[in-house]
Amino acid sequence: MIPRWQPRDPDWEDKVRRSFARQTVMALIGATLTVVRPGAVEIQLPFRADLCQQHGLFHAGITTTVADSAAGYAAFSLFEPGTMVLTTELKINLLAPAHGDRLRATARVIKPGRTITVAEADVFVRREGVEIHCARMSSSLISRPEA
Amino acid sequence: MIPRWQPRDPDWEDKVRRSFARQTVMALIGATLTVVRPGAVEIQLPFRADLCQQHGLFHAGITTTVADSAAGYAAFSLFEPGTMVLTTELKINLLAPAHGDRLRATARVIKPGRTITVAEADVFVRREGVEIHCARMSSSLISRPEA
Amino acid sequence: MIPRWQPRDPDWEDKVRRSFARQTVMALIGATLTVVRPGAVEIQLPFRADLCQQHGLFHAGITTTVADSAAGYAAFSLFEPGTMVLTTELKINLLAPAHGDRLRATARVIKPGRTITVAEADVFVRREGVEIHCARMSSSLISRPEA
Amino acid sequence: MIPRWQPRDPDWEDKVRRSFARQTVMALIGATLTVVRPGAVEIQLPFRADLCQQHGLFHAGITTTVADSAAGYAAFSLFEPGTMVLTTELKINLLAPAHGDRLRATARVIKPGRTITVAEADVFVRREGVEIHCARMSSSLISRPEA
Numbered sequence: 001m002i003p004r005w006q007p008r009d010p011d012w013e014d015k016v017r018r019s020f021a022r023q024t025v026m027a028l029i030g031a032t033l034t035v036v037r038p039g040a041v042e043i044q045l046p047f048r049a050d051l052c053q054q055h056g057l058f059h060a061g062i063t064t065t066v067a068d069s070a071a072g073y074a075a076f077s078l079f080e081p082g083t084m085v086l087t088t089e090l091k092i093n094l095l096a097p098a099h100g101d102r103l104r105a106t107a108r109v110i111k112p113g114r115t116i117t118v119a120e121a122d123v124f125v126r127r128e129g130v131e132i133h134c135a136r137m138s139s140s141l142i143s144r145p146e147a
Numbered sequence: 148m149i150p151r152w153q154p155r156d157p158d159w160e161d162k163v164r165r166s167f168a169r170q171t172v173m174a175l176i177g178a179t180l181t182v183v184r185p186g187a188v189e190i191q192l193p194f195r196a197d198l199c200q201q202h203g204l205f206h207a208g209i210t211t212t213v214a215d216s217a218a219g220y221a222a223f224s225l226f227e228p229g230t231m232v233l234t235t236e237l238k239i240n241l242l243a244p245a246h247g248d249r250l251r252a253t254a255r256v257i258k259p260g261r262t263i264t265v266a267e268a269d270v271f272v273r274r275e276g277v278e279i280h281c282a283r284m285s286s287s288l289i290s291r292p293e294a
Numbered sequence: 295m296i297p298r299w300q301p302r303d304p305d306w307e308d309k310v311r312r313s314f315a316r317q318t319v320m321a322l323i324g325a326t327l328t329v330v331r332p333g334a335v336e337i338q339l340p341f342r343a344d345l346c347q348q349h350g351l352f353h354a355g356i357t358t359t360v361a362d363s364a365a366g367y368a369a370f371s372l373f374e375p376g377t378m379v380l381t382t383e384l385k386i387n388l389l390a391p392a393h394g395d396r397l398r399a400t401a402r403v404i405k406p407g408r409t410i411t412v413a414e415a416d417v418f419v420r421r422e423g424v425e426i427h428c429a430r431m432s433s434s435l436i437s438r439p440e441a
Numbered sequence: 442m443i444p445r446w447q448p449r450d451p452d453w454e455d456k457v458r459r460s461f462a463r464q465t466v467m468a469l470i471g472a473t474l475t476v477v478r479p480g481a482v483e484i485q486l487p488f489r490a491d492l493c494q495q496h497g498l499f500h501a502g503i504t505t506t507v508a509d510s511a512a513g514y515a516a517f518s519l520f521e522p523g524t525m526v527l528t529t530e531l532k533i534n535l536l537a538p539a540h541g542d543r544l545r546a547t548a549r550v551i552k553p554g555r556t557i558t559v560a561e562a563d564v565f566v567r568r569e570g571v572e573i574h575c576a577r578m579s580s581s582l583i584s585r586p587e588a
Contacts, residue, residue, distance in 0.1 A: 022201040025209060028175070053216075054169040055294075060234045061215045062172060065208025069200075087207045088410055089434060091238035091385055091532040093559045093579055095552040110577060111536040115409060116382055116436065118534045118577070136551060136559070138534055138579060140383060140434065142410065147202075235557055236581060238385040238532055240412045240432055242405040257430060258389040262556060263529055263583065265387045265430070283404060283412070285387055285432060287530060287581065289557065316495040319503060322469070347510075348463040349588075354528045355509045356466060359502025363494075381501045385532035441496075 005039035005112055009081045012038060016073045023069060031066055033073070039109035041073040047101045058098035063105075063123050067092060067137040070107035071119035075141035078112045083143045088116070090139035098134045100127035110138075117141045152186035152259055156228045159185060163220045170216060178213055180220070186256035188220040194248045205245035210252075210270050214239060214284040217254035218266035222288035225259045230290045235263070237286035245281045247274035257285075264288045299333035299406055303375045306332060310367045317363060325360055327367070333403035335367040341395045352392035357399075357417050361386060361431040364401035365413035369435035372406045377437045382410070384433035392428045394421035404432075411435045446480035446553055450522045453479060457514045464510060472507055474514070480550035482514040488542045499539035504546075504564050508533060508578040511548035512560035516582035519553045524584045529557070531580035539575045541568035551579075558582045 009015065013036050020026060020033045026043075029051055035042035043066045045051075045058075053059040068090055076085040107121035123135035156162065160183050167173060167180045173190075176198055182189035190213045192198075192205075200206040215237055223232040254268035270282035303309065307330050314320060314327045320337075323345055329336035337360045339345075339352075347353040362384055370379040401415035417429035450456065454477050461467060461474045467484075470492055476483035484507045486492075486499075494500040509531055517526040548562035564576035 019201040023206065024197045024199045025206040028197040050171045050175040052171045054166040055231070059170065059172040059212060059216075060237070061208060061212025064211045064215070064237075065206060068208045068211070069206075084202070086244070087241055089238065089240045089383060090207070090211075091236065091579065093236045093551070093581065094234055095559055097233070110534070111574070118536055120577075133552070136561075136579065138532065138577065140534065236530060238432065240404070240434065242412055257387070258427070265389055267430075280405070283414075283432065285385065285430065287387065313495040317500065318491045318493045319500040322491040344465045344469040346465045348460040349525070353464065353466040353506060353510075354531070355502060355506025358505045358509070358531075359500060362502045362505070363500075378496070380538070381535055383532065383534045384501070384505075385530065387530045388528055391527070 005078050005109055007038045007078055009079065011081065012077045016077050019076065020073060025065065026069065029062060036077065039074055039078050041070045041107050043070045043105045045103040058103055060094055063098050063103060063135050064092050066103055066105040067121040067123050067135060068139065070105040071121045071137065071139045072141055074107040074109050074119045075117040078109055078117065079143050082146050084146050086142050086144060088140045088142050090137055092135055092137040094135050096132050096134045098125045100125035102126040115143060152225050152256055154185045154225055156226065158228065159224045163224050166223065167220060172212065173216065176209060183224065186221055186225050188217045188254050190217045190252045192250040205250055207241055210245050210250060210282050211239050213250055213252040214268040214270050214282060215286065217252040218268045218284065218286045219288055221254040221256050221266045222264040225256060225264065226290050229293050231293050233289050233291060235287045235289050237284055239282055239284040241282050243279050243281045245272045247272035249273040262290060299372050299403055301332045301372055303373065305375065306371045310371050313370065314367060319359065320363065323356060330371065333368055333372050335364045335371065335401050337364045337399045339397040352397055354388055357392050357397060357429050358386050360397055360399040361401065361415040361417050361429060362433065364399040365415045365431065365433045366435055368401040368403050368413050369411040372403055372411065373437050376440050378440050380436050380438060382434045382436050384431055386429055386431040388429050390426050390428045392419045394419035396420040398425065409437060446519050446550055448479045448519055450520065452522065453518045457518050460517065461514060466506065467510065470503060477518065480515055480519050482511045482548050484511045484546045486544040499544055501535055504539050504544060504576050505533050507544055507546040508548065508562040508564050508576060509580065511546040512562045512578065512580045513582055515548040515550050515560045516558040519550055519558065520584050523587050525587050527583050527585060529581045529583050531578055533576055533578040535576050537573050537575045539566045541566035543567045556584060
């Protein structure tokens, strides 16, 4: 996760952390923001029995939830002051069953833009101490003036 | 939601309902399975303050979670006996802010297949009694022999 | 293809037809613009042996090319005067082998917007007089001031 | 483009080159296969005035066509003998206007599989001697027994 981009807001790190803290669904599922760099964010999520699909794996929607937040904050870290971030679209390929004791989502900006920023995220599931690449996502984030 | 497809498993409705009941994340977020037809499923999710992104809207990951389950079960309802369903990829366009008191995801199979089934879902958010089309998703579901 | 949207430019039909005529790749492959409505466009492409992948079917890229142009012009028909259209992302599910004597792509706007418009396209391949649904695409189109 | 995967067919390189030579659309547009490695392929396409959208840039469908072939052959290079490859879905983010004198698409396998292989491609456009990252694609490729 080597940052390639320059933030345009000196408050970039704090604004990401404050915004993440307001995402109530992150507290509900138990996700934590573990790394914040300019254009790159990591989120971790320990396994819980109430985050599963029908076979006891992390639900694909939960995998997507952490990947989406990571990508959104990777983008937001590069946004100008006075703006907010919204996901306009995302696509995720689920590469392996999300069977393990922790998800780790790492996201990075591929292309920053005034209006649309494109980001990507990889999700790894840890099983018996080894991380398996279980998902890859791309998404578009739009910058809007703060309400 | 007019079913266009013939189920290949006489147990199609019960197996969908049983499998949904095992998706623990649906109970965590408070989602319910409201319609099951051959190749078509509806899921509803009332608003809760702990399902939100930073501005108090439904988190895009939660919108995706209900859309993904609806599409997965739309596909599963057409699968042969002795098989299970996994999402291999999904793409969602977020069309409007998910600001309201309930999400309703309706999914349908676009193309059933022996290996890959393609499904779609629309998500509507209800605001002051009116439903707004807030997301549209397409996904690929794979049929695997039951473990 | 029932139009649901109101054009914001009285020149909507002519500007779509003029712009299509400037897409040189449409002439190269032999595609024609067959229907233009507010927010909805149809393009047809007869089979030619030089449009194929390795098994003699229409190449997925050619299927995508006609679907993308149809969706782009469906969006452009609703844009304000003095703007141009660019695709920012597209996703296509290939539902059946594109084996036949003609492609027909029909596109429609799902959600118009000031900045981002979301559109969809279906592609049908005609084989022995019967149309088969061979692809479904969603895309995001951005409106930019004309250069 | 460092190969990370082992081919399962000793004929991997020749079968990719033979199959590419049968993609008639590659000859039509003037694309050439410039690199073939296990799980990684590069295709180049010089600019021509008949490959354009309405503003004289490479059409997004043409960008997708070379990205799709590159990803398909990256996957095919890892397939078992006696199989063929089909794209089941692809998503592409167009990151910058494809304005320049050559496209170069590099693709690599992200996750090989018995049924579904996931691949990615980047497309670069060369303008005044400098390459600009203009597109990023992910796709799913399915392995089928040869007809």
